[in-house]
Amino acid sequence: MTRAILHCDLDAFYASVEQRDHPEYRGKPVIVGGDGPNERGVVMAASYEARVFGVRSAMPLAIAGRLCPDGIYVPGSFDRYVEASDSVMAIFEEQTPLVEPISLDEAFLDVTATEHLFGGAVAMAGDIKRLVRERCGLVVSVGVASNKLCAKIGSDLRKPDGLVVVPAGEEAAFLAPLPLERLWGVGPRTREVLSGWDLRTIGQLAAFDRSVLETRLGEHGIDIWQRANGIDEGEVQGEHVPKSVGHSHTFDANTLDTAKIESTLLRLSEGVGRRLRDHALRGRTITMTLRVAPFETRTRQRTLREPTDDDVTIYRIARQLLRDALAEDREGGRSSPVRLVGVSVSGVTAGQQLGLFESARHARLNAALDAVRSRFGDSALDRASARETKERRRFSGHRSR
């Protein structure tokens, strides 16, 4: 399957945060890294206005001071950069659970599973750029491609405020005219070997004899030859897959009304299903939690063969677990009023491919309802009541599972 990968990289990040927070710095050369041009140490970031003078990241401050003596030199405020980074990463995480932060100002996003929800990867890149500007007051460059290599090179190509799209199938053609040093794994030593063969561009390397590269450079030779041909199988390593997704509700007054408890459970199941789908997650274990007066908690769970994100599936199982728990209560001669009911899904994994046991109809219905609700708010649809009527018809008589 063709993947959809975004590489998002904030432009002149530290310097841009300074310009955002100090309007008087805007349009001026800002150099982050020390109190003044004569400090020891290096430039951590330079605004684009400072780059005009030749100031670059990692340059000794003393040299920056000579190139740009009238620049604004600031020591930098790491706390504010972390805060800005967190709010930008939160925007990325709204798009997909597969976010791999590379540094404070840079991340890969795999949007393969979610792009259909947001009108495609290119539209998502545009949305991200707009949201980062609106919510964080910062500018991000984005590369869109079928792999990390092309996305990363793409994001860097038209900075600042860049958006470069590499269509699937055109990876090698995109890379061909670029100089070899753009390619991962081509450091000074490798470049020396390659220039011995008169190779200057990535395209020249791609067309070069692979076996000669292998003989001279071993595994590394094959790696860079593959990359030069636009091949990169590296995966985006998401790190924020939650262990479980759950909702619960505490009743204003303890209740014995089964219909009320079950309709609450339906609403909660819909919330859980929606959150799973929002983050392109699915889970296998459904847990129903019941708290009865005064403070006794009962949990019951069931594990499915296939992970799900479907409201009806979650509800059907949670309701059965609830009925089992209440029946056991009654058999034990108790009938304690219910204070709280909850449902959660654990054993969560990323990815939205349809399970074998789930109908495409449910998936479409859920997606359509999610779209309506995200546009008009939760109250736009009172699906609970509509669904419940239908559910009663569908599942009446299904007392045992």
Ligand SMILES: [Mg+2]
């Ligand atoms: Mg950056």
